[in-house]
Amino acid sequence: MTSPGDVDWSEMCSDTMQLIFESLSCSDFHRARTVCSKWYSASKSCVAASWNRYPWLIRFPEKYSVSKPFNDLFTKLSDTNSCKLLDxxxxxxxxKRCLGDIxxxxxxxxxxxxxxxxxxxxLDFYVLNxxxxxxxxxxxxxxxxEVRFQRKDVGGLFLEHSWLDRETIINRYIETxxxxxxxxxxxxxxxxxxxAQYLFSYKKGDDSWWHLEGTKCLHMAYKDQKLCVYTSDHHIKILDYAGDTPVEIIEENPYLNHPFNYDPKPWEFIWKRRLAITTSGDVLIILSLKGFLEYEEKRLFYIFKMNLQGKEWERVDSxxxxxxxxxxxxxxAVASGKEEIRGGDIYFVPDDVWPPQANLQNSTGAFDLATTNIGWTLPLPYCYISSIRFRWIVPGIL
Structure with a gap:
């Protein structure tokens, strides 16, 4: 008889591994695929890798307690001493008890x-699963x-802006x-x-951080070893990260000499600007706005894409x-046949939209670009907006 210690689980047949993966919850699925290289390879071809390709909400632990939950969904997430994931x-x-203290x-x-x-x-950075x-x-x-990122009262590149030191850097000056x-x-x-000025980057294997000089940056997006940067003069730069040091792409950058210009209407105010890169490689500029429609405050997202033939930025509605x-x-991309997960949704958290004044019913959710409806909402009391931290993650990106 074979003892449990004699079993080589990596030699399990692929059909059996697929059945195992398909029966697991998303959390167990991601743990199981780290068992060995064969299990990881099996998970890549498993349908389980597609049925969790939609955003989850992560709620980070807080130093401050919440006195009273606002609704049932908030109750699930109101334990401020632990990290929680909501599907x-x-x-x-x-x-996630292991993440609470961290x-x-x-x-x-x-x-x-x-x-x-x-x-x-x-001011130490780390990446966490x-x-x-x-x-x-x-x-x-x-x-x-010789140039170093320095803290207060030290020579070199001086990035401090007030006596608040680290608290200022963490909560105000590093937003993107x-x-x-x-x-x-x-x-x-x-x-x-x-x-909104200095861009820093680090790639695995580098001996130190790299700094992009001479360019003020607002936002960026990364795909296929290329970093697209939205500059303060509304141009798009592309940096190639395939080599040892990032190199700016000039000749093959279709956006280089075509800045993004948008004049808000009198009732519009641009709150934030973001870049995104579609699965096909197109660069999008997304605006988060505050709009007044019939005297009612409404949060809006506008999406712009460049018409590469006319070399003009155009607003798209889908x-x-x-x-x-x-x-x-x-x-x-959203797999077909999943009514709960609709294409065209923009997932946001409180900091992504105009700070709410009175109507707090849609502080976190999914904005339907076509209908302007907001689904999967998480209402929050106003006094907790700034202290409770949420973020969308996508477990299905493998």
Whole structure:
């Protein structure tokens, strides 16, 4: 008789592994695919990799307690001492005890799949798997050569703006970041923007952080080893990350000499600008606006795409079969036959839209670009908007 210790689970036949993967919850699915390389390969071809290709809501632990839940969904997420994941399609909540202490003092800057980019009060960056708790620490903040990212009262590149020091940097001056990671090889690229001016990036294998000089940056998106950067003068730069050092693409950049110009109507105010790259490689500019329609406040998202023939930016009213996670500029195609997950939805959290004044019923949700309706909402009391931290992640990005 074979003892359990003699069984080589990596040699399990593919049909059996597929049945196992298809029977697992999303959380167990992502744990199982890390068992070995064969299990990982089997998971790539499993249908389970497609039935979770939609956003989940992650709620980060807080130092401050919430006195009273606002509704049933808020009750599920109101334990401020733990990290929780909400699957909105299944209505299930997963509590991640292993992440509570790690994330309580840190801030999430970006996400990609089941990985998140975090920064702690010491200004240390790390990448974390929200299902397996695997952590990748990034090197200390230093730049190539003699110039260094410095904190208060130290020479070099001076990025401090007030006596608040780290608190100011964490909560105010680092608002935009991008993360990309290959889950199998753990190759990754991290990029972030400081005070809408300085762009820093780090790729696995680098010996230090890289700094883009001479360009003020507002937002960016990454795909296929290329970082598209939206500059303060409304141009799109493209940086190639295939080599040892990022190199700007000039001749093959169709957006280079065609800045994005949009004049808001008298009743419109641009709250945020974001870049996204579609699955086919098209660059999108997304505006989060505050609009007044018939004296009623309404949050709106506008999407613009360049007509490569006419070389003009045009507003589009559809994402086709793709959805968009506004905060991370991530788009992905939606499989057909899933009525709960509709193409054309824009997923947002409170910080993505104009700060609510009175109507708090749609603080977090999915905005239907075609109908302007908002679904999967998470209403929050006004006094908690600034303290409760949420982010959409997409477990199906493998």
């Amino acid at each position: 909105p399609r299944e209505g299930k909540t997963y509590r 994330l309580s003092e840190s801030r999430c800057l970006a996400s990609y799949g089941i990985w998140i980019l975090m920064m702690n009060p010491s 929200v299902f397996t708790c695997e952590r990748i620490d990034l090197p200390p903040l230093s730049l190539r050569g 970041a991008v993360l990309w990671i290959d889950e199998k090889t753990k190759d990754f690229v991290v990029s972030w923007i400081y005070n 994402l086709g079969n793709e959805i968009l996670v506004f905060g991370d500029g991530i788009t992905l």
